[in-house]
Amino acid sequence: HYVRYQGKAILASKGTLILMKKWKFHLVNFWQSYLHFWSQPYRIHIKQLYNYSFSFLGYFSSVLENHLVVRNQMLENSFLINIMTKKLDTIAPVISLIGSLSKAQFCTVLGHPISKPIWTDLSDSDILDRFCRI
Known part of the structure; x- marks a missing residue:
């Protein structure tokens, strides 16, 4: 907890x-x-x-287990199929994300977005490329 x-x-x-x-x-x-x-x-x-969570460099990571039970019925026979999927979940600290976004000039140090007229000329792929570089 x-x-x-x-x-x-x-x-x-x-x-x-x-x-x-x-x-x-x-x-x-x-x-x-x-x-x-x-x-x-x-x-x-x-x-x-989660039971299998750990902290590394300020990030919480955990493996989520999701059990899915499906009832399948063929003619007169019925059987259950149990499917378990695992998903890696990472919680990033907000302060470091805001710091990275402010360095790329997407927001201020306090996290307020910066609107720039220059961004209206950028294509969607250019804006996404800038986010990927963060």
Whole structure:
């Protein structure tokens, strides 16, 4: 599980959901009592990390397993087909993405888009090429 506030992970644990709720409660009390930072607890979200997730250079990667059960019936016989697919899921930190987009002059450092009249002359493939270079 990990706790997010305003899109940033601030606490991560492999504990149970009850443990994370307690940590969230203590974190909110600490912010309000000692730092005088008033937050809205309903805006702090607890999300579950997948069992096979790992963190590398600030990126969370995990393998999602999706089970699909299909019932097939031919004449009088019926049987189940169990199909499992695996998908690699990567969560990129937002700050590094905004930094890359601002270097390519697609947005400001704060993440606000930059509209340029020069872009109206570019074709769609040219704009996509600029994104691919990031």
